[in-house]
Amino acid sequence: MSAPLPRWLDPLPDAAAQRALDGWAIEQRGIPGIELMERAGRGLFELVQRRLPTGTIAVVCGKGNNGGDGLVVARLLRDAGREVDVHLVCDPSELRGDARVNLERLPGSPPRVFNPGALFEVAGIVDAVLGTGAGGAPHGLIGDAVETIAEAAVHGVPVVACDVPSGVDGSTGEVAGAAVRAVATATFHAAKPGLWIAPGKGRAGEVAVVDIGIPVDGRPPETAPRAGLIGAAVIGELPHRGAEATKFDGGAVLVCGGSTGLSGAPSLAALAAARAGAGYVTALVPASLNVVFELRQAEVMSVPLPEEDGALVPAALDLALERCARADALVLGPGLGRSDGAGALARALAVEAPVPLLLDADGLNAHAGRLEELAARTAPTVLTPHGGELARLLDVGGDEVRARRLSLARQAAMRSGAIVVLKGDDTLVATPEGAVGISRGDAPALATAGTGDVLSGTIGALLARGVEPFTAACAGVELHRRAGQLVGERIGVEGALAGDVADALPAARRMAAEVG
Numbered sequence: 349m350s351a352p353l354p355r356w357l358d359p360l361p362d363a364a365a366q367r368a369l370d371g372w373a374i375e376q377r378g379i380p381g382i383e384l385m386e387r388a389g390r391g392l393f394e395l396v397q398r399r400l401p402t403g404t405i406a407v408v409c410g411k412g413n414n415g416g417d418g419l420v421v422a423r424l425l426r427d428a429g430r431e432v433d434v435h436l437v438c439d440p441s442e443l444r445g446d447a448r449v450n451l452e453r454l455p456g457s458p459p460r461v462f463n464p465g466a467l468f469e470v471a472g473i474v475d476a477v478l479g480t481g482a483g484g485a486p487h488g489l490i491g492d493a494v495e496t497i498a499e500a501a502v503h504g505v506p507v508v509a510c511d512v513p514s515g516v517d518g519s520t521g522e523v524a525g526a527a528v529r530a531v532a533t534a535t536f537h538a539a540k541p542g543l544w545i546a547p548g549k550g551r552a553g554e555v556a557v558v559d560i561g562i563p564v565d566g567r568p569p570e571t572a573p574r575a576g577l578i579g580a581a582v583i584g585e586l587p588h589r590g591a592e593a594t595k596f597d598g599g600a601v602l603v604c605g606g607s608t609g610l611s612g613a614p615s616l617a618a619l620a621a622a623r624a625g626a627g628y629v630t631a632l633v634p635a636s637l638n639v640v641f642e643l644r645q646a647e648v649m650s651v652p653l654p655e656e657d658g659a660l661v662p663a664a665l666d667l668a669l670e671r672c673a674r675a676d677a678l679v680l681g682p683g684l685g686r687s688d689g690a691g692a693l694a695r696a697l698a699v700e701a702p703v704p705l706l707l708d709a710d711g712l713n714a715h716a717g718r719l720e721e722l723a724a725r726t727a728p729t730v731l732t733p734h735g736g737e738l739a740r741l742l743d744v745g746g747d748e749v750r751a752r753r754l755s756l757a758r759q760a761a762m763r764s765g766a767i768v769v770l771k772g773d774d775t776l777v778a779t780p781e782g783a784v785g786i787s788r789g790d791a792p793a794l795a796t797a798g799t800g801d802v803l804s805g806t807i808g809a810l811l812a813r814g815v816e817p818f819t820a821a822c823a824g825v826e827l828h829r830r831a832g833q834l835v836g837e838r839i840g841v842e843g844a845l846a847g848d849v850a851d852a853l854p855a856a857r858r859m860a861a862e863v864g
């Protein structure tokens with residue numbers, strides 16, 4: 349059984365964990381399933397009343413307990429005097445258990461057989477077709493219903509989803525076929541990973557978590573979630589400077605990279621490392637570019653390394669390793685370029701560097717299709733690919749990474765033995781054991797060149813302070829996100845620069861520590 353998630357992650361149970369939890373609550377804690385369904389339906393009712401306050405509502409019910417929740421909300425809406433059309437996507441006789449009971453409890457006109465055309469004439473739709481019991485692309489009549497609801501949404505009919513937008517895999521965010529895009533989703537007991545991971549995240553709208561009263565204490569291990577939302581609490585895990593601190597307590601970070609035309613990337617990583625609390629930062633760069641660093645950043649030292657045509661070469665290895673021996677972490681890759689020489693150096697340095705390593709950008713591209721080579725490392729290792737870089741590492745297509753973010757991030761972590769940070773609005777931080785931290789995102793100011801380098805420097809600084817790699821990666825992602833939000837608030841989202849984000853790191857950290 350895998351280790352429990354750290355307390356600073358807000359648990360996101362997947363379908364299996366949620367089902368185990370329901371079963372435990374019903375069988376071990378004696379909470380009747382019908383009562384859980386009633387509480388779920390009431391929470392959904394409140395969200396519908398808030399988001400679809402007027403007009404006729406079409407409630408579309410599937411054949412499982414998601415449909416059962418739909419029958420509860422239809423009853424509560426009718427009891428509240430609302431006009432409600434109930435559509436059933438199966439024969440009533442197919443309903444079982446609690447869903448069946450709620451069919452019998454429905455006041456007013458019985459459900460009609462699913463009528464697609466009617467969905468375009470109502471003020472709003474409740475999507476209670478598929479929930480955590482769904483598997484694969486919606487098919488058959490259920491598939492038709494999901495497609496029609498999706499189409500009605502495209503034509504402007506707002507949809508509120510029950511537990512999960514139908515067609516979205518609640519455990520992964522994957523969308524295998526037709527899928528609903530909701531304005532809001534009421535999800536029961538806790539949010540599901542698929543509501544925070546693309547493409548599912550983009551289809552959930554506002555996520556309202558409905559507490560259905562499942563007890564916290566005494567839960568069996570099989571109900572333990574493997575994924576969680578990263579919160580401000582992770583900042584509380586970070587060491588902070590005491591009054592007697594010296595620069596040596598802050599940790600020494602090396603940033604190795606840069607090539608002709610790409611000297612900004614290592615500069616931004618170096619600036620971010622300093623802004624994230626590193627005691628001192630040294631850039632290891634091609635000799636011909638060293639003057640750039642001498643002039644650009646007073647706070648950052650630099651070491652000119654052997655090069656060819658403005659790119660690093662394998663001959664730089666010994667000097668770089670000698671520097672590693674006096675440092676606490678190495679950030680490798682920003683602006684390194686794609687020359688064979690620089691790639692060969694990156695692979696050798698990555699394997700031989702005895703310090704915690706942050707591998708990014710062309711340092712990752714140098715390991716395209718050679719991920720397993722990194723498993724030889726014994727010191728902590730964090731990889732920070734965006735979708736394109738992960739596709740190259742795993743030798744799969746970019747579309748596949750976009751479609752299967754969670755499973756491919758986990759696969760890369762397992763194969764490399766490293767922490768993998770798959771960047772995006774829904775940044776995922778995966779461990780080789782399968783635990784995953786998910787960023788809340790919502791920091792559009794970060795959508796500008798160089799912010800990836802800022803993230804590299806940030807995590808590098810936390811590794812240099814001896815922070816455990818999963819914690820360092822999650823805390824770095826959260827600090828980076830909050831700095832991006834702060835810059836967006838201060839100067840605006842459009843036109844925010846990567847350097848602004850780096851400069852906002854100290855304030856973001858202070859503010860997060862206050863709320864964490």
Ligand SMILES: NC(=O)C1=CN([C@@H]2O[C@H](COP(=O)(O)OP(=O)(O)OC[C@H]3O[C@@H](n4cnc5c(N)ncnc54)[C@H](O)[C@@H]3O)[C@@H](O)[C@H]2O)[C@H](O)CC1
Nearest residue numbers: 412413414478479480481482483484485486487490511536
């Ligand atoms: N604690 C809670 O969170 C509670 C949740 N509840 C609700 O129950 C559903 C899960 O219900 P379940 O019966 O397990 O499954 P679904 O309703 O999601 O699916 C049912 C049904 O659909 C068919 N089906 C599955 N996949 C497909 C497909 N790809 N295409 C077509 N048809 C498909 C299959 O026959 C399934 O049986 C949860 O989401 C909550 O909404 C409880 O109400 C209260 C406690």
Ligand SMILES: [K+]
Nearest residue numbers: 478510512514
């Ligand atoms: K649903």
